[in-house]
Amino acid sequence: MARSALQQVLDLVGKLFGSGRSGTKPSTRAGATDVRDSDYRFEYAPELDGDPDPGEVVWTWVPYEDDPRQGKDRPVAIIGRHGRNLLGVALTSKDKHPQYQVPVGTGPWDRQGRPSFAKVDRLLDIDPATVRREGAILSRAHHDDVVAAVRRLHERRR
Secondary structure, eight states, X not given: XXXXXXXXXXXXXXXXXXXXXXXXXXXXXOOEEEOOSSOOEEOOOOOOSSSOOTTEEEEEEEEXXXXXXXXXXXXXXXXXXXXXXXXXXXXXXXXXXXXXXXXXXXXXXXXTOOXXXXXXXXXXXXXXXXXXXXXXXXXXXXXXXXHHHHHHHHGXXX
């Protein structure tokens, strides 16, 4: 998939100046949306080749739950596919809701090296073209832990 020159420049700027800064963006900003159906499948096939794959941590726009017109660029663990899109869960460094979070350790997606947690209560539908950059490969064990928690929480909704 060819990437536009603008996307390549944005990727470079993100790499040079860091990522994950909070802020608000207009609702027309492309990025993740909430998964509203059960047409998804889990997969682990990471390959740091410039294209986002299941098993990777990527950076993309994620709207706030309480106001989808706003949000921020944040790390997301890709855990599978949703149609032509990717299925993901947001990562956070704040251990606030242990019943809905799975520890995934530390990685280069967090510049400060803080432990991260996958927020499994919210499944995200991500258009691969909206992924700003790949961050790292999530270990198979952490990926499997996240998938198991998503299954426990979301299978009863299917």
